[in-house]
Amino acid sequence: MAGDASGIPDLDQEKYDADEQVKIICLGDSAVGKSKLMERFLIDGYRPQQLSTYALTLYKYTTTIDSKAVLVDFWDTAGQERFQSMHPSYYHKAHACIMVFDVQRKITYKNLTNWYLELREYRPEIPCVVVANKIDADMKVTQRNFNFAKKQGLPLYFVSAADGTNVVKMFKETIKMAVSYKQNSSDFMDEVMRELENFELEPKKDLLETTEEELKAES
Numbered sequence: 001m002a003g004d005a006s007g008i009p010d011l012d013q014e015k016y017d018a019d020e021q022v023k024i025i026c027l028g029d030s031a032v033g034k035s036k037l038m039e040r041f042l043i044d045g046y047r048p049q050q051l052s053t054y055a056l057t058l059y060k061y062t063t064t065i066d067s068k069a070v071l072v073d074f075w076d077t078a079g080q081e082r083f084q085s086m087h088p089s090y091y092h093k094a095h096a097c098i099m100v101f102d103v104q105r106k107i108t109y110k111n112l113t114n115w116y117l118e119l120r121e122y123r124p125e126i127p128c129v130v131v132a133n134k135i136d137a138d139m140k141v142t143q144r145n146f147n148f149a150k151k152q153g154l155p156l157y158f159v160s161a162a163d164g165t166n167v168v169k170m171f172k173e174t175i176k177m178a179v180s181y182k183q184n185s186s187d188f189m190d191e192v193m194r195e196l197e198n199f200e201l202e203p204k205k206d207l208l209e210t211t212e213e214e215l216k217a218e219s
């Protein structure tokens, strides 16, 4: 979307208006349905912003939590299997992670271990949810035990991007966790970032005024 007359892009204006801003990343093998899940959730206020034609899509979403305006940046990537791992900047300052596997392909479940290890290398404490996608293809899978989530103490959601089952619930709960993490995290770097964000510059003294006063004082 084009910027307004003052030349300030809309996205910056949104950032300015928000009380809180969080970044949520999405991990998982190729074709597990990461992008389809985002599209399903954002279908009403859908505004993808293609930062790179190659690997990264950034989705903006605004919502209200406890009467505060929250701006969510969802980060989605493509073709991850080609890289085996993500660039560190993908994890940088993320406040929550959605880790997706495809209930129809066992290997995508097995690979969660690798994704999780990498996530924890960069973001040891952020909330992470495990998402079993494509349950529309076989509802029986919801009876199966997917121990990875239980073992790691992570919430598990059975969802379908195709028919929408649990998609809104999963995203809304993840956003809440991200906001709560951002506000309460005891991670040192996060605390520094929080301080910097809340830091307001003192009104600058008019330089000319100062000079005149100083001149008077001197004379």
Ligand SMILES: Nc1nc2c(ncn2[C@@H]2O[C@H](COP(=O)(O)OP(=O)(O)OP(=O)(O)O)[C@@H](O)[C@H]2O)c(=O)[nH]1
Pocket (backbone or CB within 6 Å): 028, 029, 030, 031, 032, 033, 034, 035, 036, 037, 077, 078, 079, 080, 133, 134, 135, 136, 137, 159, 160, 161, 162, 163
């Ligand atoms: N049956 C079914 N198919 C799905 C579902 N979600 C995604 N798909 C299909 O799975 C394929 C991959 O979905 P994407 O969302 O592109 O997967 P991705 O994880 O973003 O893949 P990359 O961008 O390559 O990392 C597409 O053909 C989708 O139509 C679902 O809930 N049910």
Ligand SMILES: [Mg+2]
Pocket (backbone or CB within 6 Å): 034, 035, 036, 076, 077, 078, 079
């Ligand atoms: Mg994708």
